[in-house]
Amino acid sequence: MDDKMLLFKPSYSLQAITLYFLKLGSIGFGGPVALISYMHRDLVENRKWISEEEYREGLTLAQLMPGPLAAQLGIYIGYVHYGIAGATLTGLAFVLPSFVMVVMLGIAYKLYGGLSWMQSVFYGVGAVVIGIIIMSVYKLTTKSISKFNMGAIKKNWLLWVFYLAAAVITFVTEREEVLLFLSAGFIYMFVKAPPPMGKARAAGFIFLADTGFWHFDTPTLKKIAWFFTEAGAFVFGSGLAIVPFLHGGVVKEYGWLTEQQFVDAVAVAMITPGPVVITVGFIGYLVAGFPGAVVAAMCTFLPCYLLTVLPAPYFKKIAKNQRIKAFVDGITAAVMGALAGAVIVIASRTINDVYTSLLALAAIAILIFFKKMQEPYIILAGALLGLLIKNYSW
Numbered sequence: 001m002d003d004k005m006l007l008f009k010p011s012y013s014l015q016a017i018t019l020y021f022l023k024l025g026s027i028g029f030g031g032p033v034a035l036i037s038y039m040h041r042d043l044v045e046n047r048k049w050i051s052e053e054e055y056r057e058g059l060t061l062a063q064l065m066p067g068p069l070a071a072q073l074g075i076y077i078g079y080v081h082y083g084i085a086g087a088t089l090t091g092l093a094f095v096l097p098s099f100v101m102v103v104m105l106g107i108a109y110k111l112y113g114g115l116s117w118m119q120s121v122f123y124g125v126g127a128v129v130i131g132i133i134i135m136s137v138y139k140l141t142t143k144s145i146s147k148f149n150m151g152a153i154k155k156n157w158l159l160w161v162f163y164l165a166a167a168v169i170t171f172v173t174e175r176e177e178v179l180l181f182l183s184a185g186f187i188y189m190f191v192k193a194p195p196p197m198g199k200a201r202a203a204g205f206i207f208l209a210d211t212g213f214w215h216f217d218t219p220t221l222k223k224i225a226w227f228f229t230e231a232g233a234f235v236f237g238s239g240l241a242i243v244p245f246l247h248g249g250v251v252k253e254y255g256w257l258t259e260q261q262f263v264d265a266v267a268v269a270m271i272t273p274g275p276v277v278i279t280v281g282f283i284g285y286l287v288a289g290f291p292g293a294v295v296a297a298m299c300t301f302l303p304c305y306l307l308t309v310l311p312a313p314y315f316k317k318i319a320k321n322q323r324i325k326a327f328v329d330g331i332t333a334a335v336m337g338a339l340a341g342a343v344i345v346i347a348s349r350t351i352n353d354v355y356t357s358l359l360a361l362a363a364i365a366i367l368i369f370f371k372k373m374q375e376p377y378i379i380l381a382g383a384l385l386g387l388l389i390k391n392y393s394w
Contacts, residue, residue, distance in 0.1 A: 010081035012049045017086060021074055022093040025274040029129060029379045032276060033339050035070035037136030038375075039077065040143065054080050056144065060328050061315050063181055063335045067232050067304025068277040071095060075308045087309050095301055098274025099281045103293050105268050106285030117387070122267045124386020127356035128378050130347045131363025137340050144332050158188060162330060163337035170341025181334045188330025193323040220288050221295055223254065228280055228296045233303035246283065256287045271383075277301075355389050 020042065028035050036059065043050045050058075058076035062069050071094060078090025145159045146152035153160055162184040169180060227249050243266060250256045257265065265286070269279030277300060284296025351357050363378050 010049065012047070012081075014082050014086055014089065017049070017078060017082070018089040018093045021078070021090040022097065024074075025094040026097040027376045028273045029125075029132070029271075029375055032068065032070040033133045033140075033343060034129070034136045034375070035275065036073050037140055039070075039073060040140065043077065050077055050080060052143070056328060056332055057315060059335065060331050061308065061311065063331065065304070065307040065311070067307060068275045068301070071275045071277065071301060072304050072308045075305055076312060079309060079312050084309060087305070087312070091301070091305055095274065095278065095297070098272050098278040099293070099297055101272045101274075102268055102278055102282040103285055103290065105272070106282050106293065109264065109268075109282075109286065119267065120387045120390035121383045122271050122386065123356070123390055124359060124382040124384070125271050125379055126350040126382075127359035127386075128363040128382030130343070130350050130356075131360040132367065132375055132378065133343050133346070134360070135364055135367045137336070137343055141336050141340070144336050158191060159329065159333035162188070162333040163340070166334040166337030167341040167344070170338040171344045180338070181331045184334035185327040185329075185331035188333070189323050189327040192326035192329070217288070221291060224284055224288060224292055225295050225299050227254070228284070228299040229303060231280070232300040233307070246280070250283055250287070257283065261286060359385060 024035065024038060024042075028038055040055055044052055044055050055077070058073050058080070061076055062072035065072060071091065074094045075087045075091040078086035078088075080086070082089075141163070142148065145163055146156045166180055166184070231245055231249075247262055251259060251262050262283075265279050265282045268282045269276045272278065278297070280296040280300045281293045284292035284294070286292075288295075347360075351360055359382055363382070366373050366378060
């Protein structure tokens, strides 16, 4: 850990930050966009445990490295004041609750042969989650780029160009392009803090038998380990980016799941709290029981842990440089645009009739007019309304 970090005494304990991520992993619905927004609201705005600058550094590093966005940001936040111990404990606390939930749902899935009730729940939950995410993106955009007024937009016009370009490209391609983020960073750096001619320097960083609980075979377990290591080490962006990669492997290449089973796995990830990528635990369970779930989850999250912790001390040191700050600002604008584009993609698949439209609008209205309303209550209301709408003809 950096010597300066050791001299600075944080305003919170290691136990407190660990318990926070345990709670977030237990009740944090809404996918990566919502989760990173909750971290900003709780840790930067309300508790002031993490500075705005530290948060943005973590968000940028999480986008530059492959792996699940929210989990990497959580690991970095744990690292900021408590180093390796903080990163390890916050990462485990964040992922463990949703892992337990998806394994339990995997047991139920194998026992009862389907999740028709869950589709009804997801119908309502998915709609209100869209509303929650839209509000999250709005808040993050105004914090990271500027407010939505003409003066601020004119002053930060280039950042808004990056934002809109990233939003459109993400919407069209349905994936987040790391080269776009890097390009935005370099362009903004050369515009705002150009290096003197002849002195440019390159900066880099290192980068229960009936439930099938113990049903597995060693060759399949090895294939699971290799495939999910690739998923964790080479797929950039949020849960939206990893889904096509998982589909190509578990359905097309290996034939471990049917199309319907894969859709159900994604539904499980969306209606459980924590990182969306935890669907790998559900998939692993269906393929090779509890050992498969453990191997799939470990092999997906271990690369993202290492690719966050290893460069973190170097990233912290160089982030004070004016050119690096401009580089971070450019990347952040593109990142926010990509998140907005991802929301549009998700919404286009979820908001498909008048009921889901009304549920999403209702969630937005509640968050605007009842600012202290907690998201889990909105999620629960959405689930109940989804069951009612799907089971009764109005």
